[in-house]
Amino acid sequence: MINPSVTLARVRASTPLVHNITNYVAMQTMANVLLxxxxxxxxxxxxxxAAELARLASALxxxxxxxxxxxxxxxxxxxxAANRAGTPWVLDPVAxxxxxxxxxxxxxxxxxxPTVIRGNTSEIIALNAVIDDQSRTTGGGKGVDATDSIEHAEAAAQQLARSTGAIIAVTGPRDLVCDGERIAMIDNGHPLMPRVTALGCALTGVIGAFLGAEVMGTQAAPFEGTVAALAYYGLAGQQAAQQAQGPGSFAVQFLDALAAMDETTLDREARISHRSCKH
Amino acid sequence: MINPSVTLARVRASTPLVHNITNYVAMQTMANVLLxxxxxxxxxxxxxxAAELARLASALxxxxxxxxxxxxxxxxxxxxAANRAGTPWVLDPVAxxxxxxxxxxxxxxxxxxPTVIRGNTSEIIALNAVIDDQSRTTGGGKGVDATDSIEHAEAAAQQLARSTGAIIAVTGPRDLVCDGERIAMIDNGHPLMPRVTALGCALTGVIGAFLGAEVMGTQAAPFEGTVAALAYYGLAGQQAAQQAQGPGSFAVQFLDALAAMDETTLDREARISHRSCKH
Amino acid sequence: MINPSVTLARVRASTPLVHNITNYVAMQTMANVLLxxxxxxxxxxxxxxAAELARLASALxxxxxxxxxxxxxxxxxxxxAANRAGTPWVLDPVAxxxxxxxxxxxxxxxxxxPTVIRGNTSEIIALNAVIDDQSRTTGGGKGVDATDSIEHAEAAAQQLARSTGAIIAVTGPRDLVCDGERIAMIDNGHPLMPRVTALGCALTGVIGAFLGAEVMGTQAAPFEGTVAALAYYGLAGQQAAQQAQGPGSFAVQFLDALAAMDETTLDREARISHRSCKH
Incomplete structure (x- = not known):
């Protein structure tokens, strides 16, 4: 049982410094989401x-x-540098x-x-194929957008978790988090989210913040922190969509919803389910 | 007679992948406009x-x-790479x-x-002077903003179309599209559009999408596709302005208007006129 | 006595070209603020x-x-190049x-x-320590966000003004401008401003525009122009906050407020106080 509000409260209390080496398209949105x-x-x-900042930061x-x-x-x-300093870090293998x-x-x-690898279904399938030394990816993504189902990605996520030691977060209409043994499914989110650029990239930053938030010397466990970040992010998307007229106003409302999120509401509305890996 | 909705419907049906090598300021807005x-x-x-992506894409x-x-x-x-693959591509000669x-x-x-060159009046005049081997531009633009009239740009657009083989799109309060023989004028748009950065750059992406949209193996003709893109974009600006309080809210409403554009309304409200080149 | 509207009116009348070499995160917001x-x-x-543009521009x-x-x-x-051309320029020593x-x-x-150096309290304290050849900064900022009080920054601003010859603008909940002899305090602004990325960076552009605005061959004096920019910017923040629901909608309202600012209101609501340096 994960109460996502516990980790959100840690972030709000500790203001973790998250160092991001990210793409040009996402930088501004990612910074605004983290703020x-x-x-x-x-x-x-x-x-x-880069190394000096990675050591200063609570997450990379x-x-x-x-x-x-x-x-x-x-x-x-x-x-x-992050590994040497024991700082958690998240990889986002875009396209x-x-x-x-x-x-x-x-x-x-x-x-x-990496502590966590986050991608959409096509990216996780493609990265697993790359790590598995297959010469060509079997995923269908031609660009940055996903074209594979979450069911198709599950086996890849499990294999990738085991081969890299990372927690794998597959995000899309349903999110899946896998550490090689356990799986959590998160059913929050809204179809307008992929209509705004960089919301996936910015989510990677939120996972970083949830991994790096530290209160009284203790950090959230990475699996639980990742699941909490996804539920919070998706629920903010649902709330933002209630007032949005399209992707422009959705992006604005989304930042407001992230900032305004009530912690009790988050725990009540988070749709998280758990099970073991199938294989 | 051009019905812009035909090309818009192609874009919506085929989700063309548009590869953009654009400036840092415009990347996020351009991605959001394309989405x-x-x-x-x-x-x-x-x-x-770069070459690998240009081949994958429907337009560059x-x-x-x-x-x-x-x-x-x-x-x-x-x-x-785009030329070798037969992929249409658009040049935006900023400043x-x-x-x-x-x-x-x-x-x-x-x-x-390039299949199309898009710029404001000052850019098209300056580029034509450059291609014409004049040592100095005669255009008045000191930076990225236009200071020349569309009448002044018309002869330059015609000459540039003939010297480069490209369709020339001159955008501003009135838009002009010229392929060296024909001219179309588009009278959609709103004065708030140049008050938001990167809307011109993002329009270049929309032209790319309209050129690259393919349905049942056929693409829109480049001249018609370009004209359709400009009318659609300008009309979305008009619609957005109805609810905007200033440049900030205009930018938000504009993305909503692009996404919500009704195809019947587009054909009815598009203000397109045609004639031959004068010389 | 400074009437900020005088300099704002100069900007609006002369449309100064401001050349910015700024960070990737801030470019889009800075361009939208300047527009x-x-x-x-x-x-x-x-x-x-870079040098050619710096000469063309009214400010860098x-x-x-x-x-x-x-x-x-x-x-x-x-x-x-700016120095050779007599063009004012502003330094923003982020983090x-x-x-x-x-x-x-x-x-x-x-x-x-530089004509002006603008930073938050931690940045001005750190930069002064660097110039003063202290081996380590005494400021508390671990990243881009400020953690020092304006009182702590005042002595550093004064010393930095004298050692560099620049006007120092320290921005935060209270802003301070110091030229080594005089100090102005500006008490406009709103707590939502640091919750939106790049608003500090964009303010540096606004100072540039206020320094570069030229009407009938005369420019605003740099000290007065800087103070006017800060009061205007902060007041726009106050106005934007009246309608904002959070950081997303605040950013939108802020652009609208900058564009809509009434000059009479600006002079009436600007909270500027003056005194001499203490030491």
């Missing part, structure tokens, strides 16, 4: 300071949405199935022991 | 993957708003008149056979 | 054109929020206390005679 939830965002990508997130050689190098250094460059980048990063 | 119209945006700029757009040597190199590779660096960049790209 | 106030924003960072702003070696090089060239890379970058830029 709305009560965290403190830092975006920085230079090799000269790495997103390959607009990759380049220089940035990938900084991502590697930051991940190593990993689209190009050879992304497959190679994601393979390297996934081997650097 | 709002029913397309699938992909932003990526690395040389290592290239925008020199925040240019650098590395990005220009990727733009060239992507344009070549081409402002610096020697931009004039050189735009000259090279304009020679790579 | 809302009636200025013309230009974002560009390439060394190949430099922000180290997402620094890299290449961009810092262009910042230096642009600052030199200068966080890493050695930022301390070094900010030290170099602060020595290039």
């Amino acid at each position: 709305a939830i009560g965290a403190s965002p830092a975006m920085a990508h230079a090799r000269e300071e 997130t790495i997103n390959i949405g607009t990759p380049s050689i220089d940035w990938l190098s900084a991502m590697g250094e930051a991940a190593h 990993v199935g689209a190009t050879a460059f992304r497959r190679q980048a994601a393979r390297r990063l996934a081997r650097l022991r | 709002a119209i029913g397309a699938s945006p992909a932003m990526a700029h690395a040389r290592e993957e 757009t290239i925008n020199i708003g925040t240019p650098s040597i590395d990005w220009l190199s990727a733009m060239g590779e992507a344009a070549h 081409v008149g402002a610096t020697a660096f931009r004039r050189q960049a735009a000259r090279r790209l304009a020679r790579l056979r | 809302a106030i009636g200025a013309s924003p230009a974002m560009a960072h390439a060394r190949e054109e 702003t430099i922000n180290i929020g997402t620094p890299s070696i290449d961009w810092l090089s262009a910042m230096g060239e642009a600052a030199h 200068v206390g966080a890493t050695a890379f930022r301390r070094q970058a900010a030290r170099r830029l602060a020595r290039l005679r």
